[in-house]
Amino acid sequence: MSTHQVTTVIGLEVHVQLKTKTKLFCGCSTEFGAPPNTQVCPVCLGLPGALPVINEAAIDLAIRTGLAINCSIPEMTKWDRKQYFYPDLPKGYQISQFDLPICADGYLEIVDPADDESTRHIGIIRAHLEEDAGKSMHDEVAGKSDTRIDLNRCGTPLLEIVSQPDLRSPAEVREYLTQLKLILMHLNVSDCEMQEGSLRVDANVNLHIDTDGKKIATPIVEVKNMNSFRAVERALEYEIERQYIDWETDGLTIDDRAKTTRGWDDSKERTFIQREKEESADYRYFPDPDLLPIRIPAERIEQARLTLGELPQATIRRLQDQHGLKAYDANVIVNQGPALIGYFERVVEVSGDAKRSSSWIQQDVMRTLKEQDTSIDAFAVSSDQLGALLKKVSAGEIDNARARDVFAYLLEHDVSVDEAMKSLGIEKVDSSELDALCQELLDANPQVVADVQGGKVQAIGALIGQAKKKNPNANPGKVRETLLRLIQS
Amino acid sequence: MLDSALELVRLQENGDLTAVEIAEKALASVRDTQDSINAFTHVAAEQAIEAARRVDAKRAAGEPLGILAGVPVAVKDVLCTNDMPTTCSSRMLKDFRPPYDATVVSKLREADAVIIGKTNMDEFAMGASTETSAFGLTRNPWDTNRTPGGSSGGAAACVAAGSVPLSLGTDTGGSIRQPAAFCGITGMKPTYGRVSRYGLVAFASSLDQVGPMAWSVPDVALLLEAIAGFEPRDSTSLNQFVPKYTDVLQSSDLRGLRIGVLSETAETAGIDPAIMDVVNEAAKVFQSQGAEIVEVNLPHSKYWVPTYYVIAPCEASSNLSRYDGAHYGHRTDSIDMHSPDGPLVSAYCRSREEGFGSEVKRRIMVGTYALSEGYTDKYYNQALKVRRLIKGDFDAAFSQVDLLLGPVTPSTAFPLGDKIDDPLQMYLCDLFTVGANLAGLPAISLPGGSDSSGLPIGIQLQAPALEESRLLFAANAFQTATDHHQKRPSH
Numbered sequence: 001m002s003t004h005q006v007t008t009v010i011g012l013e014v015h016v017q018l019k020t021k022t023k024l025f026c027g028c029s030t031e032f033g034a035p036p037n038t039q040v041c042p043v044c045l046g047l048p049g050a051l052p053v054i055n056e057a058a059i060d061l062a063i064r065t066g067l068a069i070n071c072s073i074p075e076m077t078k079w080d081r082k083q084y085f086y087p088d089l090p091k092g093y094q095i096s097q098f099d100l101p102i103c104a105d106g107y108l109e110i111v112d113p114a115d116d117e118s119t120r121h122i123g124i125i126r127a128h129l130e131e132d133a134g135k136s137m138h139d140e141v142a143g144k145s146d147t148r149i150d151l152n153r154c155g156t157p158l159l160e161i162v163s164q165p166d167l168r169s170p171a172e173v174r175e176y177l178t179q180l181k182l183i184l185m186h187l188n189v190s191d192c193e194m195q196e197g198s199l200r201v202d203a204n205v206n207l208h209i210d211t212d213g214k215k216i217a218t219p220i221v222e223v224k225n226m227n228s229f230r231a232v233e234r235a236l237e238y239e240i241e242r243q244y245i246d247w248e249t250d251g252l253t254i255d256d257r258a259k260t261t262r263g264w265d266d267s268k269e270r271t272f273i274q275r276e277k278e279e280s281a282d283y284r285y286f287p288d289p290d291l292l293p294i295r296i297p298a299e300r301i302e303q304a305r306l307t308l309g310e311l312p313q314a315t316i317r318r319l320q321d322q323h324g325l326k327a328y329d330a331n332v333i334v335n336q337g338p339a340l341i342g343y344f345e346r347v348v349e350v351s352g353d354a355k356r357s358s359s360w361i362q363q364d365v366m367r368t369l370k371e372q373d374t375s376i377d378a379f380a381v382s383s384d385q386l387g388a389l390l391k392k393v394s395a396g397e398i399d400n401a402r403a404r405d406v407f408a409y410l411l412e413h414d415v416s417v418d419e420a421m422k423s424l425g426i427e428k429v430d431s432s433e434l435d436a437l438c439q440e441l442l443d444a445n446p447q448v449v450a451d452v453q454g455g456k457v458q459a460i461g462a463l464i465g466q467a468k469k470k471n472p473n474a475n476p477g478k479v480r481e482t483l484l485r486l487i488q489s
Numbered sequence: 490m491l492d493s494a495l496e497l498v499r500l501q502e503n504g505d506l507t508a509v510e511i512a513e514k515a516l517a518s519v520r521d522t523q524d525s526i527n528a529f530t531h532v533a534a535e536q537a538i539e540a541a542r543r544v545d546a547k548r549a550a551g552e553p554l555g556i557l558a559g560v561p562v563a564v565k566d567v568l569c570t571n572d573m574p575t576t577c578s579s580r581m582l583k584d585f586r587p588p589y590d591a592t593v594v595s596k597l598r599e600a601d602a603v604i605i606g607k608t609n610m611d612e613f614a615m616g617a618s619t620e621t622s623a624f625g626l627t628r629n630p631w632d633t634n635r636t637p638g639g640s641s642g643g644a645a646a647c648v649a650a651g652s653v654p655l656s657l658g659t660d661t662g663g664s665i666r667q668p669a670a671f672c673g674i675t676g677m678k679p680t681y682g683r684v685s686r687y688g689l690v691a692f693a694s695s696l697d698q699v700g701p702m703a704w705s706v707p708d709v710a711l712l713l714e715a716i717a718g719f720e721p722r723d724s725t726s727l728n729q730f731v732p733k734y735t736d737v738l739q740s741s742d743l744r745g746l747r748i749g750v751l752s753e754t755a756e757t758a759g760i761d762p763a764i765m766d767v768v769n770e771a772a773k774v775f776q777s778q779g780a781e782i783v784e785v786n787l788p789h790s791k792y793w794v795p796t797y798y799v800i801a802p803c804e805a806s807s808n809l810s811r812y813d814g815a816h817y818g819h820r821t822d823s824i825d826m827h828s829p830d831g832p833l834v835s836a837y838c839r840s841r842e843e844g845f846g847s848e849v850k851r852r853i854m855v856g857t858y859a860l861s862e863g864y865t866d867k868y869y870n871q872a873l874k875v876r877r878l879i880k881g882d883f884d885a886a887f888s889q890v891d892l893l894l895g896p897v898t899p900s901t902a903f904p905l906g907d908k909i910d911d912p913l914q915m916y917l918c919d920l921f922t923v924g925a926n927l928a929g930l931p932a933i934s935l936p937g938g939s940d941s942s943g944l945p946i947g948i949q950l951q952a953p954a955l956e957e958s959r960l961l962f963a964a965n966a967f968q969t970a971t972d973h974h975q976k977r978p979s980h
Contacts, residue, residue, distance in 0.1 A: 046811050048690040049569040051723050081807050085837055092810025284860035289695035289804055291724050
């Protein structure tokens with residue numbers, strides 16, 4: 001791909017399943033995993049005569065999400081029918097929003113994957129509410145092809161968030177999705193489980209290629225059924241490569257070929273054609289006469305705004321400004337969600353050392369959480385305990401290695417930091433004790449003394465190790481300091 | 490015998506008749522007329538007797554009874570009933586038994602009415618003659634060679650034939666008022682949203698409205714009282730107080746009431762002169778009761794029918810797409826597994842091809858076309874704009890007058906087969922009625938006289954939204970002064 005200047009152009013459609021107790025237009029449960037067709041009623045089955053009634057909770061979740069992604073919320077929004085025939089669509093149309101979506105014209109700031117220190121502005125065209133369809137399950141037993149339909153999911157509320165084609169690489173897409181998921185989790189509007197389909201991503205991608213001073217665009221491809229962030233990233237990497245090779249081979253451009261739909265095969269790691277010639281779909285949208293337009297008073301929007309709290313991006317900035325963290329570190333912590341952010345802030349408060357707190361949390365705490373497959377709320381070492389421990393490290397009362405021993409002990413025992421240290425026999429070594437220990441080592445190792453005096457300061461390392469062996473409580477930094485002072489005196 | 494609900498209630502209260510006796514008489518009458526009139530698609534004899542028994546038992550036990558206690562009611566077969574089929578007179582829904590009752594049906598049961606059965610109609614309520622029913626046409630009791638009108642033809646005919654005193658129809662473009670006029674009874678289309686559409690199988694959602702049919706205004710008022718009201722499961726239902734409609738019928742003094750007569754009606758080509766005579770005669774009756782007659786003009790009335798015949802098919806094409814043979818409704822036995830479009834599309838096409846009749850197909854095609862890309866603005870969106878102008882006409886008229894008076898139909902009941910092959914002629918049956926549906930207003934059709942062959946002629950009153958009481962009051966005053974509503978077919 002190196003012979004021409006290539007710009008990758010990606011736009012995303014993200015379907016978010018909103019965390020309402022009941023469906024968008026009826027009182028059926030939205031819980032995942034129930035036996036097929038047990039969470040259905042005349043309304044979600046589209047039985048003749050049944051009528052939809054809006055679930056106000058979904059409107060509020062959509063407004064909250066819209067505000068968090070910097071969208072404007074119009075005074076009036078309405079429902080439209082999108083008509084198409086499909087076995088998992090009982091009414092023959094989906095209730096959706098067409099020209100007056102509930103959220104419009106927003107953006108998301110993401111960290112530029114190519115440069116930690118700068119951000120990228122990704123436009124969001126709109127976010128609209130719609131009902132989900134059911135699920136078809138194809139059974140192919142003994143030459144018979146049976147299709148069974150589960151309509152439990154019919155009518156589940158979805159918010160479809162449509163970005164501008166502002167994304168320039170699979171890494172940016174991943175970053176965008178990470179940020180979006182962070183916000184959705186923060187707002188508690190969705191479970192964001194890609195495996196369960198509560199977060200579904202479709203990507204529209206093509207390449208803009210500079211060739212002999214002319215700009216051409218490759219045909220647009222919509223990539224579907226990717227069920228993890230990693231799959232999205234790899235599918236797009238594959239697709240970009242494929243489109244370039246195709247263009248080199250057949251020279252087809254966006255003018256020669258209509259948009260096609262491709263699926264992602266995770267095991268074969270490649271996209272495959274689903275619909276060759278996407279017919280220009282005529283959904284015959286028109287306002288749903290069973291539902292009145294919704295007026296959203298300004299107070300309702302303001303009320304929703306008050307419930308947002310500090311949004312993840314603001315937290316990332318604040319952790320940088322207030323605690324001097326690097327953008328990368330602030331991101332890692334905020335990406336873990338509100339509970340871990342709270343944990344971090346308390347550790348900093350107690351220890352007074354933000355950088356050390358950040359590094360301990362990113363390494364020791366997060367690794368342990370992963371090993372134990374647990375959450376920060378259920379973590380054995382409290383933020384107060386870790387804060388107290390790190391305060392001692394910063395004060396030089398205990399070194400990092402010994403602090404890890406204490407940390408390990410705290411994971412197993414419900415005791416205070418001081419008690420843990422006592423149980424482990426960790427005591428503060430006073431300076432006369434340290435002087436004596438160091439003098440003893442220097443006396444036993446004249447060669448090291450000579451080397452150091454000859455300028456090979458690193459030779460001192462050997463003695464630090466020996467000092468630790470003789471007294472595990474000796475702080476290596478202090479030992480080094482003392483050894484050098486004694487040699488030079 | 491069975492022609493007044495209020496009378497039947499009184500007879501039971503006096504102990505002259507039991508609900509079971511009334512139900513048996515109604516069922517006998519249905520049996521006697523079913524072959525010649527074919528007003529019913531389903532007769533629920535056992536359930537009716539059972540319901541009547543419960544009413545008698547409640548009365549014997551001194552328990553409180555609903556306002557329709559022991560009164561036989563027929564229900565148009567487009568309203569869901571959990572213990573009877575709901576076919577919409579379509580092959581598509583031949584075997585459909587809804588798992589629930591329409592709100593109006595629940596309300597009938599709560600009012601202790603005795604549901605006799607489901608009445609025949611034009612398929613999916615599309616038609617003006619009840620000839621498009623998949624279960625055979627219905628005949629007009631005044632002249633069995635003529636149509637009872639449509640689409641609530643069965644609902645009108647079963648009252649006119651004397652089988653039941655009350656029936657529920659639905660009115661999308663005149664489907665209560667036109668058959669009421671053809672059958673010489675009184676029928677009302679309430680304000681859109683006054684009566685819930687929950688459980689009414691949708692034809693055109695923004696126009697459909699359930700309404701009462703009976704011989705006289707007091708019975709219409711009684712039935713409306715039973716079915717009106719807010720339904721939280723219907724977003725378009727109005728959360729407004731329901732007056733006791735029967736209470737407004739005491740006086741027939743119309744002094745202070747201004748009634749507008751549509752000036753352009755007289756010029757409408759093709760209208761039977763006998764009908765205009767009846768309307769003019771009616772104006773005089775109202776005048777004699779103290780009303781002031783004013784000439785008014787609805788400038789966009791010539792666009793009623795074209796506007797209606799864009800909006801209604803658009804909504805119908807969407808509402809009827811659920812009948813795809815996959816979930817319920819007729820499914821073809823002959824899916825073409827090798828169809829170039831694939832077996833699934835073949836299943837849809839054949840199921841719909843076999844399940845729907847030609848008028849339904851015609852409207853689905855018109856609606857699909859009018860909503861399709863490139864044509865939405867030309868047809869559907871344009872029709873919505875005109876609809877707003879039409880509403881504006883009514884607003885302007887009702888700033889001058891309290892009610893509007895005019896004809897219901899351009900002709901009296903026409904012979905069977907006369908218009909069935911000429912859809913445009915059939916559509917013109919709605920000439921005077923669709924305005925109220927487009928504007929969502931209440932309107933009533935009541936007997937105003939008859940033509941030279943003795944066929945009933947209806948007059949129509951229209952009122953501002955939610956002014957059903959005013960409509961009933963004036964209509965009742967008319968019936969107090971006249972006896973057209975007391976004429977019965979000789980059949």
